[in-house]
Amino acid sequence: MPRLEPLRTCLGCRGEKTKRELLRYVLDPAGVVVPDLQAKLPGRGAYTCYRRGCVEAAVQRRQFARAFRCEVKDVALQELATQILERMEERIASYLALANKAGKIVSGSDMVMEAVRKGRGVGLVMVAADVSPEIGEKVIFLAGRAGIPCFRFLDKDKIGGLLGKGMRSVVAVEGGGFVASLLNELNRYGNFLDGGAVDEQDPRV
Numbered sequence: 001m002p003r004l005e006p007l008r009t010c011l012g013c014r015g016e017k018t019k020r021e022l023l024r025y026v027l028d029p030a031g032v033v034v035p036d037l038q039a040k041l042p043g044r045g046a047y048t049c050y051r052r053g054c055v056e057a058a059v060q061r062r063q064f065a066r067a068f069r070c071e072v073k074d075v076a077l078q079e080l081a082t083q084i085l086e087r088m089e090e091r092i093a094s095y096l097a098l099a100n101k102a103g104k105i106v107s108g109s110d111m112v113m114e115a116v117r118k119g120r121g122v123g124l125v126m127v128a129a130d131v132s133p134e135i136g137e138k139v140i141f142l143a144g145r146a147g148i149p150c151f152r153f154l155d156k157d158k159i160g161g162l163l164g165k166g167m168r169s170v171v172a173v174e175g176g177g178f179v180a181s182l183l184n185e186l187n188r189y190g191n192f193l194d195g196g197a198v199d200e201q202d203p204r205v
């Protein structure tokens, strides 16, 4: 089969991947490296994998300057990594908000556990990072048994805020396009953190 998608090289590990699989960066007019998660900003792009280790290697080996073929402002790794994580969180949050508007969200531990038990088309479950251990374990166990991918993400306050509600420690997303988009984003987020955002039930296995 001919390869239809152009390949790009990660500045960190030098691995070749399709553009879609990589994180794009551009240089702003002031010479600052800016992550471009939507891959929409104009100008020459540089790429890394969605992995903190690859970003780190690219920064340490000054690969951004080489890729952009000009002077770039010193890249502060911590700052760049924080920016990337924040933008990934924003993307996940916006998908959640859209799913909520479309009526595809079940929230609250009891409601979610009931939906999972009854097999009501739940596509993925998210538990807040600060969920109580007891509830967290129960939900993760039930989701695992049902073969539903489960992720830790944000805290109770933020999840509730996104849904226009009070604190919510557990949410489930019911079928549809939102599930695929969210799975993609959450996997990337987890990969970037190198296991920091635990995908308790790895859907890729």
Ligand SMILES: [Zn+2]
Pocket (backbone or CB within 6 Å): 010, 011, 012, 013, 014, 015, 048, 049, 051, 054
């Ligand atoms: Zn890489």
